[in-house]
Every structure is written in structure tokens, then in C-alpha cells.
Amino acid sequence: MWLYVGFGGAMGALTRYGVSLLFSSIQLFHFPIATFLVNLLGSFLLGFMIGYAKKNSLKHRKMYTSLTVGFLGSFTTFSTFSIETVQLLEDGLIWISVIYVISSVLFGWMLASSGTNFGKRIILSGKG
């Protein structure tokens, strides 16, 4: 199982790095756009997977763990989120850091919740 998690994690980290390169040239009042987006997108997708698993029997449990614990767990990141916040505070960008934290938590929570509800609605019979 750990090999599946590791492989998913490697791909998740790579995708996160790709997104960070994609947004590296975009400046928006020092707001950490890349981390913000991966964390929100990842929270929604993980919610979706969890919701789906609650209503459907999983045929590929290892694949599911690889995608959830591995890929999405690694795609999103807490350490960068907290360090960016501390750096914004140290740079005196108090309001940006406040907006960053509140919007990350509020939208992340909402998206995880709607992802779960959305996933629960999808019920596949037969192949899945």
C-alpha cells in the first residue's frame, strides 16, 4: 500500500510544483495565488472522493488511497500555507495575510463540504 501512496504523493508534489511555476510570474499584491488555488482545488476534490466512497463500494481500494492520501494529500500543503502567512506578517502585509488565512479556511471548508455532497450524489451501478 505504501508504494501506491508514495507514487500518488510524487505525482501530487510534481503537479503542485507545476502550478507554482505557472503562477510564478503573476503578481497580485503578494497574495500567494498558487498555494491558495491548489489547496482549494485539492480540498474540493478530496471531499468529492470521500463523498463518492460513502455511497459507492470501492473496487480499487489501493487506487483510491493512492489518489486521496497520496496525490491529493501531497498536492495540497499546510507547511507552505503557514510559512507564507508568517512571511506576509513579517513583511508588514497584515491585511493580505488576514485575507489569505480567512479565505483559505472559509473557501476550503465550503469547497470540501460541497465536494462531499456532490460526491455523494454520484452513484454508479456496475463498473465504477
Place this chain on the structure above:
Amino acid sequence: MTVVFVIIGGFLGAIFRFSISGFMNQRTDLFFPVGTFFVNMIGSFLLGLLVGSDQSGSYIFDWFGIGFLGSFTTYSTFMNELVQFDECEEKREAKLYVLISLFFGFLFGWIGIFVGKTFFF
């Protein structure tokens, strides 16, 4: 080369999180998921250490910072644990878990940066 380092770090980080956080979530009986909390706090401190000691751009930062610690810590699980609280009608627990995670995450991050700047720069 950075890509290879990120892949290796991400591979190891996910496995470490899976083992450590899974083990702790099972063994400890607190009102919040201790395993996720633990990896996020340790990860914030260590990333602070790297940033504080100005390792940005070095190969250590690539594999350990972006790859390993990025994967070791997780935000999606954190958010979805809040949804689990909601589903159990535990609103107070959810809010407390958010506040504790944020407060100590920033604190450990800040301490990491401080220690990195003071002792390793």
C-alpha cells in the same frame, strides 16, 4: 533537476505522512485528528527552518522543502476533517480544531524561521 528532486521528496513525504499520521490517528484518543495536526505542525517548523536559514533555491530546498515537506503536510485532509466534524454536528470541535491548527501552525512556522535565521544563517 528540480523536477526529479520534487518527485523523490514528494514520494517520501507522502509515505511518512501516511505512516505517522495514520498511526497517531488510530492510537490517540483526543477530540481532533492528532496525526494530521502533528504532521502539519512539524512540517511548518521544518519548512520555517529551511526558509529562515535561506536555503531557497538550493537542492535541499527543492527535495526537502518543496517535495518532502510539501507532501508531508496536507491541507485537503485538514479541510475534510472539518466536514467530518460538521457531519457529526460537532460545530464547536470543528472551530476549535481550526483555531488550534492555525495558531500553532503559524507559531511553529515563526519559531522555525527564527531558529533558522539565528543559528544557521
